[in-house]
Amino acid sequence: MAVYIEGVGLTKVGRHYSLSIKDLAAQTAFNAIEQVGGPEGIDYLIFSSALAPLQDNQLDIAGYVSSYIGLRGIRALNVEAGEASGLAAIAIAKSLLESHQADKVLVIGAEKLTEYVSSKAYKQLQMLYDSDLRSFYNIGFAGDAALLMRLYMNTYNVDRETLSYWPALMHSNAKENPYAMLRFAIKPDKVSKSQILADPITLLDAYPIGDGAAAVVVSSKDVVKTPLVKVTAIESSTGLGGIELLDDPLIFDSLLSAYRKLSSIADISQIDFMEIHDSFTIVAPIILESIGLAERGKAPELIAEGHFSLNGDKPLINPSGGLKARGHPIGATGVYQVAESALQISGEFPGIKVDNAKRGLVISLNGLGSNSYVALLEGV
Amino acid sequence: MAMDLSISRFWRKKVSVYRLYGSRCKACGKVHYPPKKACPYCGSRDLELIELPKRGKLLSYTTIYAVPEGARPKSPVYFGLIDLGITKVVAELTDVADKNSLKEGIEVEAVLRRTREDRDSGLIYYLLKFRPVMVHR
């Protein structure tokens, strides 16, 4: 059963030193609420933050935000699924609406990553990976993706410089997006020459550390008045989540499974654009290959040749600039992806526009696939 | 008084991290590290604890400069994806005198080393890391 997105609020991802997580949440929520004509009828707040307990020293962030933004009395809950939290929050909102537990749900994804110095953020972000073992080590936030990237390059004999076309493409898309953190173009050859974080991952291969918040009002068919877009279906799946456990680490098992589930309940053969989870350069081609948009080992070449760019022959990927350049405020990211996709389909996205976009796919995952979410958005 | 590192979590895992104990699924034969309560592949709960080989081949590796809090004195930190034959593990690499010596396929062996230290007064985590195998004539 489809649910509808009515209001959307977005904040530029960045280093918002003057704003707390609650301020960011308020700012975006007010915008979304205004678009639906006020808070009347909103009967549930689903909040999405992964790091609020660590960055903001706040538990029950949903409860505290409710009264902070003037919604005291509302039912409220924080949803946490690591980097997939945002899309998980939308999925929970959708099921609340479908099961008639709510009619109008406010979903706010908000995250601060800059309350402490970067080394503390790296330590917190290391928690996205299996802490059973990682917590005894100092692998940081990029180590797992770095191991995966080298494995990919060696297995498929793909050149580092070919992979660099992805961040360049994301920067070029983000340049047009007023909500993006990194609004400047880069040439592919700059990527490998930037500061190394975890060899072969450089600064330009990784998502930037930034704060952000996005909000959407999701309504049931019964109460919706001015829908921007409908959320036709969301599916998700868990996976092994670690490259050491996967027989084939170059396919995200949970994503493959979630995508198959989604294609069994919805027609996803014709997609105009996608917002995918490109936390690191290497994650993008593996996502595209996991869902069959590219042959294995061939996605980087297709990206470099412009097949996924504006006016390419394949779906445009990440008109927002993606996690790479729009930014990746962990728990907020999935909500950004959905909000930007809603604006894209309704023709109101203030960045790169996909002509006549009717159907968009949103993909979000945690780490290297401990959890994957896939959502289909369609025009109304 | 400030202690950042967990005492009990390390103590609980000590056999696994000191001696590389993993679990083997009696139903499908898969081996997992660290040990699980059910097989992640087939779901069977019929698992046995086994000691993993302490020698393997490097499948992938990285040099980490963006180190988390607490690791500055040991930076950069090296990690590898290691094929132990019956399973794979991600572990820290050590005795990497020259990072150009890290190559796919090189043989590595497990040695006990320090990984994390809790500031100046807290616990020290000892764990198996892997180093390029010693030439032994």
Next chain:
Amino acid sequence: MHGPKAGIHGWGAYIPIYRLPLSEIAKVWGWSPEQYESLDVVEKAVASSDEDSVTMAYEAASNAIKRAGIDPKKIGAIFFGTESKPYAVKPSATIIGEALGITPYTMASDMEFACRAGSEGLRSLIGMVDSGLVEFGLAIGSDTAQANPGDVLEFTAASGAAAFVIGPSENASAIVEDSVTFVTDTPDFWRRATQPYPLHGEGFTGEPAYFYHIENAVRALLEKTGLKPGDFDYAIFHQPNGKFPVKVGKGLGFTIDQMKDGLVTPMIGNTYNASALMGLAKVLDKARPGEKILLAPFGSGAGSDAYYIRVTDSIEERKALAPSVGDYLDRKVLIDYGMYSKARSIMHVIK
């Protein structure tokens, strides 16, 4: 009267990969080459920042257990001799025991007698094995030796470990036929409880300490066993530098030929508790059945042990079961004073 006997079943050593040429130290502190050349040490072994006396002990002991070919659970006592304990309070021996699969039915303790603690463990185990209190025991000497930067001690303070599985005389690689210990209260070298570096009495560490105690221990052993220096194939002494062991050996009537195989300090510096014991490991890597070894470790404060060790037929089959001291000596990477400062936490880094 003969003392109790026991066998050395397995021996093992460990030397970290990094070596600091002494010229690097001289460069930093402005010493002239003559000042360190007289020590007869070229390079010193430096433990990496993720190593300490426990991790080095683990590898040396693991080598010793491989050579002994026994189930680690048969080890009933772990004596860990060091003066660079990672924890001032909390046994290191339990970490080593747990990691090697020896625990829980074992004695385990950290011993302290400056550089002689590991040897005290060895000597204790001989009695414990001979009396039947334990079947096998593990004696370890391991140190990441500290020295106040700029002190002459910095030239030689090095890192390394040696370990021995002691058990019954049957099937042993070598038999400790007899031993004596000689100790007095002689304050030549110490480290106060909360201090990072030891202090020493300079020249006082020589005659009244090192020479006096080793000479008396060795003479007592020779008298007790009726052996003469010429009866031994090898003589191994504690090696604070390259000079002292040769001088004490010659004074006691031993020749360079008897001493050369047991000398490791000239190549890697003084590994404190592992110093003479690594010399023994190196000699066992080479020794033939029937050969006789004199071993005399020394610790400041002060005391010396003297052992008469006889090699058996079983030694040959065990040599190849673990890396030799020579393998570790060959595996080396030269570093500069900066890398050394980082490895040994001499530079202060906020974590």
